[in-house]
Amino acid sequence: MWTIYLVEDEAFVRQAIREILEWETHGFRVVGEAGTGKDALADIRALRPDVVICDIVMPGMDGIELLRLVREEGIPCRFIMLTAMSDFDYARNALQYGATNYLLKLSLSDDILLANLSRIKGELISELERKGEALHPFYYQAWAELRRQAGLTDPAGKPSAVPDDFRALHLTVYTVLNGSAPITWEQLMEADIVSNEQYVAVHSFTEAGETAFFCWSKQASGELLRAGKAGELCAAAAGGGSLDSLTQHWGLALGQLDPCWYEGDSARESGPEPPMRELEGELVRCFEERHETKCLELLDSLWRGMDAERYGHIEVKMTAVRLAGMMTTLARGRGEPQVAELLAERTHRQLLQTMKRWVAELLRRLNEEEGLFTDHPDVNRVIRHMLENYRENVTVKDMAKLAAMNVDYLSTLFRRKTGQTPVAFLQNIRIGHAKRLLRTTEWSVVEVADRTGFADDAYFIKLFKREVGQTPSAYRKAQAISDLSY
Structure with a gap:
């Protein structure tokens, strides 16, 4: 509520002003009063009211002097001056x-007081x-900072100066x-x-499909x-927040959206999954190998893992x-995803389906x-x-059966x-x-042969030299020299 302070040397007038309105009904609250300008100045310094209702003519420090001193100290409260018929010269000074x-x-x-307020x-x-x-x-x-906490490191930048008016206000954060x-x-x-x-005051901020x-x-x-x-x-x-706790309360509000993100379901029971980083590494390897089926299976595993560990939806x-x-980097920039499309998904399940569609389409395009x-x-x-089974013993008979x-x-x-x-293909x-x-x-030539479906490393070396023009070892050395010269 907006705060009011009363300054009037006559106690019965102060009481009449207090009783003239149901202050809180109209969004105001009387936080103090004084009968002298000197007492009022000390309270105004401490309370910083939004509005001061002040008599002009008072013994000692009058209302004009009080207003002048408050302004000199940079206190921004509004003043409504009370005057008698004979005080118009004073009133004009107050306006100045x-x-x-x-x-x-x-x-x-x-009615008059409420209209002014x-x-x-x-x-x-x-x-x-x-x-x-600002x-x-x-x-x-x-x-x-919230993105950094979610695992994506962003420079926070130089702290911004914020207006002092907001330091005294209370904050509620709504997220959607x-x-x-x-x-x-x-x-x-x-x-x-x-x-x-x-x-x-209400400010909105929209990023990553969230407002x-x-x-x-x-x-x-x-x-x-x-x-x-x-x-x-x-x-x-x-x-229950404030300017100083804005990031914390924003994070709390975002966290409250997680059950909605997971559509209210508890994490599904499943067998133990490999560590998330291990799954990510395997996904990258399978993508490099253009193994679409395995990539989609690994995305399922990753999403189950995040569900089981209850990752925050921002994470x-x-x-x-x-x-x-x-x-996208592995695809040399082709098929770049619409990041906005990924961030716009509203549920864990929908984001998984979007990722799977994008990966399958990108692999097919490549x-x-x-x-x-x-x-x-x-x-x-x-x-x-x-493409998906080249490491296995794939025979022409198997291929013919697949094609009927x-x-x-x-x-x-x-x-x-x-x-x-x-x-040959x-x-x-x-x-x-x-x-x-x-x-x-840094795998040996024997290991490379085994991991690419060649049971006989001698045959691998012979075939490699025939197709590439170099032995595997010579090819590796030539590539290393090329990388250094580049």
Whole structure:
């Protein structure tokens, strides 16, 4: 509530002013009073009221002198001066020092006083809104800190200066999983999620498919921690905050959205999963090998792991963005994901499905760009089987069974569509992966042969030299020299 301080040397007048309005009904609260300017100055310094209702003519320090001293000390409270008919010269002086208005004592009524207070309240709110613009860099810094806590390191930047007016206000943070659809404070009010009555300023901040509303009030709302749904909207709140605890309370409100993110389900029972970093490493390796089926299985495992460990939903989103970035790098920038699309998903399950669709589409596009696929669906089915199982003992008989053809017909059709026999095509896939392992690992030639489907390392070396023009060891040395010269 906006605070009022009364200064009047006559006690019965002070009492009459206190009783003229139901102050709290109109959003005001009388926080103190004094009968002299000297006593009032000490209280105003300590209480910093929003409005001072002050008599002009008082013994000792009069209202004009009090107003002048308050202004010299930079205290921004508004002054409403009370005057008698004979005090107009004083009243004009009061206006020169920045008094908001002067009112005649004899004609003072609740309507007149309320009209002046309402105008002052509007001015104070407008001023807070203007000063509140300086808070937006502060919100960005808090968001960077929340991202850092979620595992994505961002520089927080230089701390922003914030207006002192907000240090005395109480904060409630509302967060909404809005996805790609914009959300407004008015929509939350229409959904009966929030009420605007007690807040003197409301600021919104939208990032990563989430909108936060920072609601500033003059009166503490008590501890508030809750989440709920209204139609398609999932919202949460954390109250009892302040400017100094903004990041903490924002994080609390975001945390309240996690059950909604996981759609209220408890983590599914499943067998033990490998550590998350190990799963991520395996996903990257399978992506490099263009093993679509295994990539999709690993995404399922990763999402089950985050569910089981109850990652915060912001952490899940940032994990998806990080993984997508790694795979885009491996794809040499092709098929770059729409990060906004990933961040706009509202549930754990939806984000997983979006990631799986993107990975499958990117792998298919990469294979098509490199001429691995043809215009024949059965031949493509065989090629995909080779790409995913090249480390196994894949025979032409297995391929023919997969395509529902006899061996001779498959071999003839495959050669016509690709220019190679099935066996030669498979060997080229294996040689391609062997070249990658020789460039990127320290595995021995025997290990590389084994990991690319060659049971006989001597045959591997012979075939590699025939296809590449160098032995595996010579190829590795040449690549190392090339990297150094680059």
